[in-house]
Amino acid sequence: MPDEAQGAEVSVTEIAERAGIGKGTVFRHFATKEDLIAAVVEDLLDDLITAAVARCDATDPAAALREFMTYGVDRLAGNQALCDVASGSVRHPDVQAAVVRLGDAAQALVDRARLRADVTGRDVVLLMTGVHQAAAPLRDTEPDLWRRYLDLLFGGLFDTTDPAPPSA
Template identity: 45%
Template structure:
């Protein structure tokens, strides 16, 4: 059983993860532990007390971000309007990416067993959100959780191609995507959903 962190250790960990996320966002995977420690205002030794390797630090950032989405999704499973809940979930995912796009860290943490476990848990939450929305007729019958998982990054990705665009342009593309998920006017899809 792991003991909870002391208040100062928990604070250092939060500062460290925020600094690491900023550093990775600016420098990519080339970000150094020394620069991350400097940015967090702590020593390199403190970084290694929390995370034995750079890969462990990357995994912790990914885990934090995925766990926010799981908590959001689990909470939204209780919402009365499953369509609005699904749209809210996609909005939270897009806002998270808008604040700091660290999607490239997913690949770098791919071999981490805990990241794999938590990502599978996220997929279960998304499947449940989509299942409820399908059952209530809020989305088309042929939309799957995998479809939604793959579409989560699309609004920001598309908006990123518009130079000088307002930071909330992703909302336009999310609305277009979500309209495509609705059953009204839906046409058969040309290909089945992929398996991940």
């Protein structure tokens, strides 16, 4: 399995060594390093999709969305591979399809949470990565700073009397 701290930059040799198998075994199961990384990332995205879907029937939709976002940012905080996906550096078609499914699952939460009319599931997913990226430089000294940023962000998702700025 790719090193969560290194993300897509980990070598196949390192992956094989950590798994206790030979490099050839890795390539018998995955044609390329990109296919291996895609399989791992797809599993991680499926975990986030499952987390979103599990919260769709919650009695408090806003709390369910917040729980999902907290879970998502927490997963990002410990996994460089997910950050690589968020930044677009993993472009495997299976991963891109999983990203779309994640956006759809997040949209189901958004639809129930009574957020601002212009907020989408894709926005929520990208904003979760933004929260992580904003706090990442201070991860070693303030590991829970992302929670503060998520609190600030979450408040901004709800409808206000001020109109939203125009989309770019």
